[in-house]
Amino acid sequence: MLRAYFVYVGILLFGLAILGKALYIQYFEGPALMEKAKKQEMRLFDVEAMRGNICSDDGTLLATSIPIFDVRMDVSSENISDDYFKENIDSLSLCLSHLFQDKRQSEYKKMLWEARRNGERYTLIQRHITYPELRQMRQFPIFRLGKYKGGLIVIPSYRREFPYKDLGARTIGYESVEDPGKVKVGLEGYYTQSLQGINGKRLERRIGNGAWMPVDVENQVEPQNGEDIITTLDINLQDLVESALKDQLIQDSANHGCAVVMEVKTGYIKAIANLGRTKQGTYEEVFNYAVGEATEPGSTFKLASFLVALEDNKINLNTPVSCAGGFVMYHGRKMSDSHSGLGTITAQQAFEKSSNVGTSKLIYATYANDPQKYIDGLYRLGIQKPLNLQIGGEARPYIKNTRSKWWSAVSLPWMSVGYEVALSPVQILTLYNAIANNGKMVKPLFVKEIRRNGEIVQSFSSQVINPAICSPSTLEKAKILLEGVVLRGTASLINNPIYKIAGKTGTAQLAQNNRGYNQDSKQVRYKGSFVGYFPADNPKYSIIVVIHDPRRGKFYGSQVAAPVFKEIADRIYASMITIDNPPKRDTASIFLPYADAGLQKDLTEVYSTLSIPFKPANPAAIWAKPLLANSEVVIEPEHIRQGTMPDVIGMGIKDALYILEQMGLRVRVTGKGTVIRQSIPPGQRVAKAEIVVLDLGTT
């Protein structure tokens, strides 16, 4: 075993050499290395997660993040030789100049030369370029050699895009101008937790000149992209509401206004427009008035007063009240009507004509001895509580209590007609919507679903605030009152023979900061509003329109707000007809729709749901192609065999990709639409990883 000991000595010597080298490093290379160690820098870099999308009720993108890139160049990389740089700098500069059109070729060339001369390793080429631009750039001379050899440094980030620009901008939300990147208003702000996702992390070390390099792949945590918010907004309706409101605001040269459409049963906000006049005289979404501005509602609040008095059985619709003279004095303060000489009328007429005198007299007569009873009645409706909306910045409702130190002898009569209280338009709308919804008060919803990668994470169905705000008999009377306003009262302008509207006008004087209402001055400012629902017999939507400070003479709610209501309601009603009363089928001339090839199961389902006559293929065939015959659709099987190119012409790209990638083929796609050409003809043998090009187009 002598030879074995020989080997052992060898190993021992090896071990000694290792120890010797370790000692050598410690004593001879030590100081220099420690100096280097001190300069080493690491950072845990946040890899930005992609922010989720905000979508309309049908999934249309309202806000989305698209990747953008900052492109820099390691101009002085030792991997780019002087010769190579010299050879290619002209063509690279030319390419850059062509792509970005911002500098001439000579300027780019000069910039890059100087950067190389200065030894720069992190020269900015262009900020915020799109992905297609980046793809082009990767083909440029020098850059096409890749990250290390070509010195191309790409820093990805995301930019928020709003495909519908200003539409519903304030509700969808955006970054605050004062504090970019941080405070977000609207849904962007309220759901920022869900939307932002979880940033990934990457350990990086400094490689000089401000450049950082990942240490290795292991030290990387992938970011989790944000969740998508599916709103209740209907983008077409939103567009309509916004333009109707804008037209009216321009016509009246008003300061600002808002309009909200709510689905009666669910509480879904289908459209919400807020427009304020800018310094330039245009109208833009600058503040969410509908949610965030609580002001004295004026006459629209009379509904609440009537609900309380009716519920307490203190009045009925025929209770007479004298409005003679058009004014009434309470403790030395005068309350007047806009029309004098109504004489003695019924409570119903007082409501329909929106008489301040009549309403306040009815309430005062009933509750003067015990005003708290009236307040309690209002509280029972539930209008004093905030709605806790799915959006930030909700104004708190203010319903004065008799215990308040601001309570005065005139509080009761003035409150009864909508002063000394404050409610936001959305809060008023919620009350009116409850009447339309047979007494059930539901919370206004802006978001119906939160999805992650298309899967529903959370869904919001209608949330009941108050299952019955009043008794059925009170509800019936309230409906009669509201319908009467349109039939005979202040809003008779929007009465129409096609469908019934119920609602209430409101014309409130605006308090002038601290100067009160300025009764006698010509500076009186008004807020005209209209809130109601339609079709009155079977309400589908409730709408509120508020116009602040119109300046062209007209200021009554019936003049400035009701027309907007009517325009919106007309358009919705027109589209509702087709939904609720589908036209009778003309069986004689059935139109056979063309369909793309796809899963047979899907095809048969579609055809049977639409009751289109069809002849199914052999049920064993998974994929199939519909052919149009004389009176029916004939579904023909598509045979997919491993290793043989199938016929994917006529298929949608999703199905075609699925089939071909299942077979292991690599698919390149050009164009838009359905498959019109395939590079490998059907039936030909194909091998795995073979490339097939599909041209898309419309047939």
Add this chain to the structure above:
Amino acid sequence: MTNILKNIKGDKVIWVVVAFLSIFSLLAVYSSTGTLAYRKQGGNTEYYLFKHFLILAFGLGMMYIAHIVKYTYYSRISQIGLVITVPLLLITLISGTNLNEANRWLTVPIVNLTFQSSDVAKLFLILYLARVLSKKQEQIKKFRSGFLPVIAPAILICSLILPANFSTAALLFVTCMVLMFVGRINLKYIFSLIGLGFVSIVLIFVLAKTVPNIFPRGETWISRVDNFMHQEKATPDANYQVEQSKIAVVSGGLLGKSPGKSTQRNFLPHPYSDFIFAIIIEEYGLLGGTFVLLLYCILFYRVIRIASRCQGNFGSFLSIGIGFSLVFQAMINMAVAVHLFPVTGQTLPMISMGGTSIWFTCISIGIILSVSRRTEIETKDGTEIEILGEVEKKAVPA
């Protein structure tokens, strides 16, 4: 438990060495994966420690079983093993799981376990060579009947490993030569083989340099050797690992920063496998490093002692072959950490984290222990018999 302890036979010193190595392994792995676990496992810093502990415990179990099996039995297995190994290596070369562009890993279909097929090949080749050497002892000095049967399988297996994993192939080939040397092969042949090996390595590098894509990992080899030979010319990036490793060695000093205080683990790639020795020096100092190195030297010393006491040639060759391969790999790993050797992907046996390779190490040590166990039994009985011959007789049914 006591039952098992009672049944632990074989060289006690080796068992103690294994215990120390396992403790070092747990400490070093815990320390070097702490930050990785913090980021990847949501703050669960014990994640990798726990996983490693389970793998190690399972490995020790395999070691126990391997040491109970009568070592002569491995002689038979080696033949079948070698036959399986060849297609296994071929499959790996063609379709192995691609890790760092090197087709080294193979996935066992059902249990979804990846392992380096070279680990299997290494073990079976050593077993087989030990068998052939012991069988051909009488004609061992001859070329055709002694040298050729040994060198042919060695060259076949090593050249199959080579394209994907140069360092393992070279390591294995050195082990084969040591085995031949101990196995009394004519020195003339061995020296000419060393010459031939040297020439072929140079040839391979020249080939890899002139025909860039002939080996999938040719570029990596060349740059690693280039960086080692010309440190002043190496790009700062390529030299990064080496420099970080050296900084770890320097900052450890004599006594180390104390356990868990390593900072270089953040800068070094794979601090828990390829560069674990650097982390050990950083935390436990030169003293701790020396201790670990000593453990391997003790292990090899015991292996030689077992080999010299063993009755049959097969047992001796077997334990020296396996023992050398293991300790030599450890030396290479440590040499890389102090930059005595170019960067390779060799792990530190019994210490580095990494599931299946620990298991193969455990089985290897178990086989050595099995040899020592038999030796003990024989000495106790006082019978001196040609074990191999006897087993051969038994194994072939009449």
